[in-house]
Amino acid sequence: MDLFGSFALILAFICAVYAFVGGIFAIRTRHPLLVKSTRQAGIATCVLIFLGTFSLEYLFFSDDFSVAYVVAHSNRDLSTFYKVAALWSGQEGSLLFWSFLLAIYIFSTLMVYRNKNGELMPYVGVVLAGVQIFFLTLNNFVASPFKALATPGAHGAMNLVARADGNGLNGLLQYPEMVIHPPNLYSGYTGFTIPFAFALGALLARYPGEKWIHLTRKWTMIAWGFQSAGILLGAHWAYAVLGWGGYWAWDPVENASLLPWLTGTAFLHSVMMQEKRGMMKVWNVWLVFITFLLCITGTFLTRSGIVASVHAFAQSSIGNWFLGFICVILVVCLVAYFKNRDYLASENQLDSMVSRESSFLFNNLILLVSCIAVLSGTLFPVFSEWLSGSRISVGAPFFNKVNIPIGLLLLFLTGVGPLLAWRKTSAESLKRNFAWPLAFGLAGGVAAFALGYRQFYSLICLTLCAFVAATITSEFYRGAKVIRARSGASFLASGIDLTLRNTRRYGGYIVHMGMVLIFIGLAGVAFNRDVQKDMQPGSTMQIGSYTLLLQSMDSKPEKNYTADRMNVEVLRNNKQLMMLYPERRRFNVDQPSGTMVAIYSTLKEDLYVVYAGESPDTQMPVIHAYLNPLVKWIWFGGAVVVLGTLVALLPNRKSVLVLSAVAQTSPQAIGGQQLAQPFQPTPAMREGHD
Amino acid sequence: MKKRAKFGVGIGVIVVSLVFLAWLGYGESKTYYHTIAELPNLHGAAAAHRMRVGGTVEPGTIRRLSGRVDFVLEGEGKTLPVSYTGSDPLPDTFVDKSQALVEGSLAPDGRFVAERVQAKCASKYEAAPGGKLAPASAAASSTQNSGM
Numbered sequence: 001m002d003l004f005g006s007f008a009l010i011l012a013f014i015c016a017v018y019a020f021v022g023g024i025f026a027i028r029t030r031h032p033l034l035v036k037s038t039r040q041a042g043i044a045t046c047v048l049i050f051l052g053t054f055s056l057e058y059l060f061f062s063d064d065f066s067v068a069y070v071v072a073h074s075n076r077d078l079s080t081f082y083k084v085a086a087l088w089s090g091q092e093g094s095l096l097f098w099s100f101l102l103a104i105y106i107f108s109t110l111m112v113y114r115n116k117n118g119e120l121m122p123y124v125g126v127v128l129a130g131v132q133i134f135f136l137t138l139n140n141f142v143a144s145p146f147k148a149l150a151t152p153g154a155h156g157a158m159n160l161v162a163r164a165d166g167n168g169l170n171g172l173l174q175y176p177e178m179v180i181h182p183p184n185l186y187s188g189y190t191g192f193t194i195p196f197a198f199a200l201g202a203l204l205a206r207y208p209g210e211k212w213i214h215l216t217r218k219w220t221m222i223a224w225g226f227q228s229a230g231i232l233l234g235a236h237w238a239y240a241v242l243g244w245g246g247y248w249a250w251d252p253v254e255n256a257s258l259l260p261w262l263t264g265t266a267f268l269h270s271v272m273m274q275e276k277r278g279m280m281k282v283w284n285v286w287l288v289f290i291t292f293l294l295c296i297t298g299t300f301l302t303r304s305g306i307v308a309s310v311h312a313f314a315q316s317s318i319g320n321w322f323l324g325f326i327c328v329i330l331v332v333c334l335v336a337y338f339k340n341r342d343y344l345a346s347e348n349q350l351d352s353m354v355s356r357e358s359s360f361l362f363n364n365l366i367l368l369v370s371c372i373a374v375l376s377g378t379l380f381p382v383f384s385e386w387l388s389g390s391r392i393s394v395g396a397p398f399f400n401k402v403n404i405p406i407g408l409l410l411l412f413l414t415g416v417g418p419l420l421a422w423r424k425t426s427a428e429s430l431k432r433n434f435a436w437p438l439a440f441g442l443a444g445g446v447a448a449f450a451l452g453y454r455q456f457y458s459l460i461c462l463t464l465c466a467f468v469a470a471t472i473t474s475e476f477y478r479g480a481k482v483i484r485a486r487s488g489a490s491f492l493a494s495g496i497d498l499t500l501r502n503t504r505r506y507g508g509y510i511v512h513m514g515m516v517l518i519f520i521g522l523a524g525v526a527f528n529r530d531v532q533k534d535m536q537p538g539s540t541m542q543i544g545s546y547t548l549l550l551q552s553m554d555s556k557p558e559k560n561y562t563a564d565r566m567n568v569e570v571l572r573n574n575k576q577l578m579m580l581y582p583e584r585r586r587f588n589v590d591q592p593s594g595t596m597v598a599i600y601s602t603l604k605e606d607l608y609v610v611y612a613g614e615s616p617d618t619q620m621p622v623i624h625a626y627l628n629p630l631v632k633w634i635w636f637g638g639a640v641v642v643l644g645t646l647v648a649l650l651p652n653r654k655s656v657l658v659l660s661a662v663a664q665t666s667p668q669a670i671g672g673q674q675l676a677q678p679f680q681p682t683p684a685m686r687e688g689h690d
Numbered sequence: 691m692k693k694r695a696k697f698g699v700g701i702g703v704i705v706v707s708l709v710f711l712a713w714l715g716y717g718e719s720k721t722y723y724h725t726i727a728e729l730p731n732l733h734g735a736a737a738a739h740r741m742r743v744g745g746t747v748e749p750g751t752i753r754r755l756s757g758r759v760d761f762v763l764e765g766e767g768k769t770l771p772v773s774y775t776g777s778d779p780l781p782d783t784f785v786d787k788s789q790a791l792v793e794g795s796l797a798p799d800g801r802f803v804a805e806r807v808q809a810k811c812a813s814k815y816e817a818a819p820g821g822k823l824a825p826a827s828a829a830a831s832s833t834q835n836s837g838m
Contacts, residue, residue: 350693350694350697351693352693353693353696353697353700358697361697362700362701362704365701365704366704369704369705369708373708373712381723390722390723390724391722391723392720392721392722392723393720393721393723393742394715394716394719394720394721395719395721396719397715397718397719398712398715398716398718398719398720399715400715401711401712401714401715401718402708402711402712402715405707405708405711406708409704532777532778612778612779613779613780613782614779615779622779624778
């Protein structure tokens with residue numbers, strides 16, 4: 001099966017090269033048969049990558065310990081669930097998994113548009129094939145996952161060997177989140193390839209209008225949704241498994257996943273400027289280019305070990321390949337841009353500081369500043385070594401100092417932006433739209449102060465959260481009221497109807513609401529507390545209103561590890577509340593042990609109890625307990641963000657043409673803020689993409 | 691043009707204040723990487739910086755004392771005595787011959803006082819084709835993380 005797998009990957013490489021070279025000729029000659037055959041080569045590439053990936057998975061399931069990658073990342077006792085995950089637990093498999101997910105996207109794209117957009121698709125196909133060639137080169141010639149296990153024999157000859165059992169999967173990875181976090185994050189990374197290919201393809205083809213943006217809107221949202229989910233699942237894994245009480249450490253690899261998310265978010269907003277007003281064309285094209293470059297850079301940071309990180313695998317030469325690829329993309333993008341930039345001229349100018357456009361502009365600007373800050377902080381050791389010779393790293397204070405104000409500014413814009421009209425907003429409409437949300441926000445701030453959240457940034461954050469939540473609710477309320485007046489349905493039914501009629505707009509608001517919940521959670525960080533104590537059975541410790549009593553300790557053998565467990569009774573105000581079982585896992589194969597944190601989670605706070613090991617002084621077991629306020633809101637907000645993204649992906653239920661007609665006659669209509677100005681609905685507006 | 695100027699000012703104010711904050715954060719958290727061999731040559735301000743030093747734990751040198759753990763790091767033929775004074779238990783990967791990254795500062799007597807220890811287990815090797823021994827994916831763990 002390893003031969004089959006490598007053969008499939010080699011064939012995939014050949015098909016991709018054909019799709020690339022043949023595609024260029026197809027564009028030149030416009031020969032319909034050549035166009036068709038290169039498209040089919042693209043589809044064949046994807047199918048072959050699927051086969052290659054499945055055969056690696058087959059090797060894991062058949063416990064084939066003659067393959068080096070299987071030996072290194074699996075063992076016989078590993079459960080089915082983790083044998084699936086073993087695929088992406090090392091360098092070679094991760095890269096194959098990258099190709100696999102990319103192939104899913106490309107396969108769907110080529111199938112969906114196989115009879116459409118005939119002018120554009122050959123260009124898109126060539127760009128996609130180019131990206132695939134790079135990854136297949138790595139899969140085949142640099143980091144093949146199908147290498148046989150061998151030991152060096154006499155005279156440099158290699159003897160193939162097979163082992164009875166493997167080394168097992170890294171214990172830190174044997175948690176459910178680790179099975180779903182990488183696929184999500186990688187689906188985000190790979191997904192941005194599709195908008196990139198369309199943007200570059202449209203630029204090369206000088207494809208007229210905003211069509212490429214319409215075509216890639218959903219693909220971008222899919223990638224963005226996966227990226228968001230991936231980042232949050234990773235944060236949750238760090239929180240629940242690593243046992244240091246936090247979820248984000250500004251680790252280089254965490255940062256790497258955040259970078260394309262920041263530019264991707266900027267892009268999702270700035271495309272609206274292009275759709276509505278024909279502005280920001282150059283900016284949008286470059287945002288997509290940069291997002292894709294950051295995706296590749298993220299993979300490069302993870303894979304090359306250039307910046308020391310918990311995630312970085314052994315240092316390897318693979319970094320040079322990525323650097324080369326990044327340079328090639330950059331050159332191609334620059335050339336394509338300078339040859340065709342006249343085609344990207346803006347149709348409109350900015351009219352006013354207080355307008356929807358300017359709020360988008362600021363949103364984009366600060367997302368980009370945040371991205372630059374995170375990128376430069378992450379690469380600081382590398383740059384400082386180049387410039388001054390000494391390797392200097394910056395830590396959490398650097399990232400927090402810059403990104404907290406940026407986050408708050410963005411939160412503010414999330415509340416303000418949707419209430420501003422395009423072009424120019426009048427003073428009365430400002431007053432009308434902002435009076436209630438502003439009052440609600442201030443009330444929220446006072447409530448937060450009364451509840452004891454008295455830290456400058458946290459207080460501002462909670463105030464803004466209340467303000468934004470109020471603006472979003474008022475948007476739903478005003479829309480639902482109009483529908484209710486016409487249909488007589490209940491408010492809830494009208495709200496759902498409203499959402500389904502313009503999924504992009506109201507799905508977007510749901511995403512914003514999710515972000516508000518996440519920010520509420522982030523505001524809690526300033527109030528984290530922790531206590532650490534050497535314990536023996538019978539002793540107690542106090543944290544906040546909780547008392548922890550260590551009743552006993554036991555040791556339980558499981559299939560793949562032994563769990564050393566603490567039985568901790570939790571009391572609140574001296575009343576028995578519950579039992580918690582923090583654990584340390586010793587894996588049966590030669591591996592460092594892992595912690596299993598016990599968390600009692602409420603909306604108010606998390607009681608987070610870690611069995612931290614044995615004290616160096618007394619050899620007694622140590623409990624490290626944390627009290628982290630509001631953390632649960634983050635995970636809850638993440639779920640809402642994903643839900644909102646899914647809603648935004650739904651097709652609109654009815655033609656919104658009807659709605660726009662209503663809007664023209666009723667001043668209280670949906671998006672009433674737009675009506676503060678007399679306006680002519682443009683065709684784009686009538687489509688209902690707000 | 692007046693609008694553009696307004697925008698320019700708004701954007702300028704935001705960017706300048708963020709750069710200022712970044713500079714503050716940089717001053718607060720910058721950490722120098724040094725090799726063990728470089729340490730004796732550091733003088734004055736350079737010797738007082740917060741720094742990170744990597745090396746291999748010399749077998750048999752780990753001594754657990756009250757309130758601290760002493761050990762010796764070895765790298766490029768030079769050695770460095772280290773006292774770990776942090777409150778968190780040392781990571782499980784911290785054993786003889788493991789690769790360790792210590793973060794802290796130099797004491798006047800030449801001893802390194804570490805507040806944080808990261809250790810990488812170098813015990814696992816896989817036979818790579820070509821006859822070279824390559825360390826397999828080594829899990830690093832550390833005594834504490836700072837962040838959010």
